[in-house]
Amino acid sequence: MADEKQILELYRQEGKEELAFNLIVREYSERLYWHIRELVCTHEDADDLLQTTFIRVWKGLPTFREESNLYTWLYRIATNEALTFLKKRRIAKFLLLGNYTTALENRLKADPSFDGDRLQIAIRREILKLPDKQRAVFSLRYFQELKYEEISQIMNTSVGALKASYHLACQKIRKALEEQF
Amino acid sequence: MNSRKNIENILPKRFPYKVPDGYFSAMEDELARKIKAGDEFQRNSLLAKLKPAIALAATFALIFGLGFGVMNLTKGLGRAGYAPELASEMDSIVRQEVEEASLIETLEHFYGQRQQEDTLAINIGLEEELIDDYLLSEISLVSLLSFE
Numbered sequence: 001m002a003d004e005k006q007i008l009e010l011y012r013q014e015g016k017e018e019l020a021f022n023l024i025v026r027e028y029s030e031r032l033y034w035h036i037r038e039l040v041c042t043h044e045d046a047d048d049l050l051q052t053t054f055i056r057v058w059k060g061l062p063t064f065r066e067e068s069n070l071y072t073w074l075y076r077i078a079t080n081e082a083l084t085f086l087k088k089r090r091i092a093k094f095l096l097l098g099n100y101t102t103a104l105e106n107r108l109k110a111d112p113s114f115d116g117d118r119l120q121i122a123i124r125r126e127i128l129k130l131p132d133k134q135r136a137v138f139s140l141r142y143f144q145e146l147k148y149e150e151i152s153q154i155m156n157t158s159v160g161a162l163k164a165s166y167h168l169a170c171q172k173i174r175k176a177l178e179e180q181f
Numbered sequence: 182m183n184s185r186k187n188i189e190n191i192l193p194k195r196f197p198y199k200v201p202d203g204y205f206s207a208m209e210d211e212l213a214r215k216i217k218a219g220d221e222f223q224r225n226s227l228l229a230k231l232k233p234a235i236a237l238a239a240t241f242a243l244i245f246g247l248g249f250g251v252m253n254l255t256k257g258l259g260r261a262g263y264a265p266e267l268a269s270e271m272d273s274i275v276r277q278e279v280e281e282a283s284l285i286e287t288l289e290h291f292y293g294q295r296q297q298e299d300t301l302a303i304n305i306g307l308e309e310e311l312i313d314d315y316l317l318s319e320i321s322l323v324s325l326l327s328f329e
Contacts, residue, residue, distance in 0.1 A: 018213070022209045022213070025208055025209050025212055026209060029205055029208045030205050033200070033205070034196050037196070037198055038196075043198070043200060043201070047204075050208075051211065051212060051215060054208075054212050055212070055215060055216060055219065058212075058216055111198070113198050113199040113200070114197055114198055114199075119191070120193075120197050123191065123192050124197070142188070142192070142194070143194060143196070170188045173188060173192070174188060174191075177191060
């Protein structure tokens with residue numbers, strides 16, 4: 001497992017940029033993929049967004065000033081990409097008089113790559129009902145197990161607001177499940 | 182913290198989705214290909230080739246636009262910029278006024294005003310004593326002699 005400082009030092013060496021970038025991809029692609037997939041549900045969308053994220057990373061690396069950790073910067077780009085994507089999709093669906101959350105739920109049910117029982121489907125459906133930003137906070141905290149301070153850098157939100165958002169998300173999911181099961 | 186514990190009891194952290202086999206291992210090559218293709222496209226695209234010419238043309242257009250704008254804004258300065266319609270309207274009003282007023286009234290009015298102006302001129306004239314006082318107090322003798 002390569003240390004992010006080592007990767008950045010390697011990147012600064014002439015002719016080693018691509019090697020360093022490949023190390024970043026190798027190191028973080030899986031974590032970023034699952035975070036994006038949590039938000040957008042389908043593999044195709046997650047794949048597109050992950051590739052866009054890494055292309056942005058490649059373009060942004062020369063100006064990366066190390067004011068934050070490399071991985072929080074990567075998560076920030078991935079989260080922003082996913083949230084922008086969701087916003088566009090929601091607007092498009094709204095203009096067609098539809099609901100994107102319902103569409104996501106339907107896609108989840110029909111997704112052949114979804115490997116879960118009835119309870120799992122119900123939980124995922126409840127997570128999908130959360131507002132996009134709250135879902136991102138939930139994903140970063142619960143699945144990615146990041147600290148609130150790190151999420152604060154990623155989402156550009158105060159730690160207090162993040163704690164409240166996460167707590168509220170947990171309550172919503174629990175309550176919905178209690179009603180169903 | 183409490184809510185987190187409760188959620189953990191029912192929500193496993195394992196992702197219930199599957200990804201195609203070898204997806205992550207192929208990611209590096211896929212990205213390298215895309216980045217190279219993007220760079221190539223940027224280098225070869227017509228827009229990239231025309232960029233310097235477009236920038237130059239845009240600069241000229243901007244300078245021309247600014248110059249034109251400034252000229253338009255300052256066009257009316259230094260001369261009467263009446264519109265032809267306004268000028269003819271003013272002419273007709275003046276003509277009508279002249280016709281209505283008699284020549285005698287006009288002359289009386291003119292000379293009356295002139296007389297008033299002359300009176301005012303006399304009233305605001307300086308008295309000789311004041312001029313003498315000023316010359317004696319403010320101007321030196323040498324200067325006074327030099328006037329002669």
